Amino acid sequence: MDEMRIGDLASRAQVSTRALRYYEEQGILHSERTPSGQRVYSESAVDRVRLIQHLFSAGLASRTIALILPCVDTGHASPEMLVSLHTERDRITTVIADLQEAQRRLDQVIELTEHSTPEQCARVRDAAGRTSALAGAGAPA
Amino acid sequence: MDEMRIGDLASRAQVSTRALRYYEEQGILHSERTPSGQRVYSESAVDRVRLIQHLFSAGLASRTIALILPCVDTGHASPEMLVSLHTERDRITTVIADLQEAQRRLDQVIELTEHSTPEQCARVRDAAGRTSALAGAGAPA
DNA sequence: CCTCACGTTGACGTCAAGGGCAAGTTCTGC
DNA sequence: GCAGAACTTGCCCTTGACGTCAACGTGAGG
Structure with missing residues (x-):
């Protein structure tokens, strides 16, 4: 199963x-072709x-990827490419x-809200003495 | 100078x-308006x-930002929002x-190439004994 | 031979985050 | 009171990474 088609x-x-x-x-991706033109990988x-x-999900553009892939393959790059790489x-x-930074901010908000939603505040206030004030924080809606 | 306009x-x-x-x-950004309709911030x-x-440069979409900004402001979020935040x-x-991961790959390539471009290899080989083998690595073409 | 899934190229649609232009209004300085 | 800068809304343009549809070729099974 070394030869496969695009699907x-x-x-x-x-x-x-x-x-x-x-x-x-x-x-950035090459293929062989059958005589009839179908891609073979x-x-x-x-x-x-x-x-x-x-690389895409890391935010690299396709042109950048096109740039670095040969380097990844061959293990060397021209000086100009090195500049691009840097x-x-x-x-x-x-x-x-x-x-x-964004994550820190999110964490702040999460931290704050997770321990001080109005519901939970109320719950903490109302039930200040029961088992666990945070016990009922399960799946809502 | 507490009141400024858009410019x-x-x-x-x-x-x-x-x-x-x-x-x-x-x-995600609100403004007051003068009677004539100009924005005042x-x-x-x-x-x-x-x-x-x-947040934008961290890759968050405007809708996401619209979602979390109120939380950042008020310090609390609805349960569904918390889910989104997480x-x-x-x-x-x-x-x-x-x-x-991408950076590691880049680093690998950089590492490899910076110390082993064909030119530099050749230069190291040819001039193995002169002043500095890396001296002439300036701008090419 | 027919079918039917899979393949091909080409061209247009989409979505996000603005850029840029147009036509009209408003503010500011002299 | 008038020029010109700054503002308004509205609309189309752009770029990237595909989605989607059209119209057609291909290849394996019954």
Whole structure:
């Protein structure tokens, strides 16, 4: 089962066939073709697509991915590419920082609300002496 | 100078007026109006906009921001909102993980290439004994 | 041979976060 | 009181990563 077609790859890598064709269009995924023109992928394409997905979900643009994938493969890059790589690395660093900042804020809100919703405040007040004031915080609606 | 108009806010918060109107349209930034209809903001709007920018650059969508801003303000949220907050928190966590993964890959490539481009390998080989093998690695083409 | 799922390319739709323009109003300075 | 800057709404344009539909080719089974 080393030779698969686009549908197989799509289901194995959990992406749409449209996405796979798009990746090829963007030059970040290559395929062999049968004489009739149908795409044929090898087993390794699955990992490839997963990697691409990771990079996408990390916020890299397809052009950036196109840029770095050959480097990942060959293990070396031209000096200009190195600059891009560093640039991208820095960008990611700041995005991570922003994300962590946002998460801190979310955590603050969660912290605050999770222990002080009006309901729970009331419950704490009303039942200040029963078993556990937070016991009834189960699934609502 | 507690009362400012959109242009002032824009320049103070480093965003376009278009963006500010967009934020208002999305319900994440509110304004008073003069009788003639011009937007008036208070000093606190600057921080507000900066916060919004942070959340945006952390990858939150405007609807999500619209969702959490009231919580940030009031310090409490409805149970359903709490669910959303947790969901968002989890999403951010995985995005951060993806980013770090991507960064690790970038670092690998950078590491590899920065110390083993063909040019530098050759140079190291050819000039193994001169001043500094990395001296001439300036801008190419 | 027919069917029917699967494949192909091409072209258009979508969604988000604004950019940019147009046409009209309002504020500010001289 | 008038020029010109700043404001208003409304509308279409852009970019990226696909979704979706159309119209057609292909290949394995009955």
